[in-house]
Each structure stands twice: as structure tokens, then as C-alpha cells.
Amino acid sequence: MFKMIVATDLIIQYPDGKIILIKRKNDPYQGYWALPGGMVEENETVEEAAVREAREETGVRVELKRLVGVYSDPDRDPRGRVMSVTYLARPVSGEPKAADDAAELILTEDFFAMKLAFDHEQMLKDAFGH
Numbered sequence: 001m002f003k004m005i006v007a008t009d010l011i012i013q014y015p016d017g018k019i020i021l022i023k024r025k026n027d028p029y030q031g032y033w034a035l036p037g038g039m040v041e042e043n044e045t046v047e048e049a050a051v052r053e054a055r056e057e058t059g060v061r062v063e064l065k066r067l068v069g070v071y072s073d074p075d076r077d078p079r080g081r082v083m084s085v086t087y088l089a090r091p092v093s094g095e096p097k098a099a100d101d102a103a104e105l106i107l108t109e110d111f112f113a114m115k116l117a118f119d120h121e122q123m124l125k126d127a128f129g130h
Contacts, residue, residue: 004072004081008050009037009120011088011127012062018109019124020058021116022102028078029117031103035124037084038101046085054089056100062089068127076119086123 012020021033036057040049047064054062065088072083098105108114111124124130 004083006040007082007084008046009035009084009086010050010054018107021106023104025101025103032117033114034117035120050087057102059097060094061092063092064089071119088127
């Protein structure tokens with residue numbers, strides 16, 4: 001039987017153009033930089049999951065601004081079929097700090113120079129028209 005997991009990723013952008021990246025604590029892509037995100041739980045919407053994951057991984061409460069895209073390449077995640085629904089968001093409150101699955105957290109505007117996990121570089125290109 002075919003099974004696909006739904007995840008969400010967030011591009012949390014500050015007014016100065018910097019975004020939050022987290023360094024992954026666990027495999028896959030342990031030690032790589034990534035957008036905050038995670039799996040959608042059984043009784044929540046993708047939007048609710050996005051807001052929850054932002055808070056859990058970064059300590060920041062966000063407002064979702066717009067859908068960036070849906071990423072469903074069968075090979076995008078080595079754990080299996082994981083589709084990501086990705087949002088551009090803005091921070092509303094909270095101080096950014098690494099938590100949950102994040103080993104470190106940075107605010108950067110030089111994100112295309114980073115070694116990124118999964119297909120997060122493509123998400124950023126789609127969000128910012130590169």
C-alpha cells in the first residue's frame with residue numbers, strides 16, 4: 001500500500017531580510033542547515049503544524065504569509081515518501097533559539113551560501129525568485 005507522510009517547512013523572514021536556519025541535530029542530514037519544519041500530526045491542519053513546528057524548533061511564534069509551494073519529489077527525503085507544504089512566514093513574538101530537533105540556530109541573509117538539507121535550497125529559490 002502506498003503511503004505518503006505530510007510535512008511542513010517554513011521560511012521565517014525578518015523585516016531586515018534575514019531568515020532562520022537551524023542545524024539539524026538528527027539524521028537524515030545531521031549537521032546540515034535546514035528550514036524549520038516537521039511532520040503534520042494526525043489531528044491538525046498543515047497550517048497548524050507549521051505554526052507549531054516554528055514554535056517548537058525556534059521559540060518563535062509566526063504568522064503565515066503565503067504558500068511557497070508543495071514539494072513531493074519521491075526522492076526528496078531518504079526516510080521515504082515525505083511531501084512538504086512550505087510557507088513564507090513572519091515572526092510575531094519570541095526570541096529565536098535552537099530547540100527540539102535543532103542543534104543550532106542562525107539568522108542569516110546569506111542562506112544560498114549554506115550547505116542545506118533536503119530540497120530547502122529550491123524552496124528558498126521559489127520563495128525569493130532565484
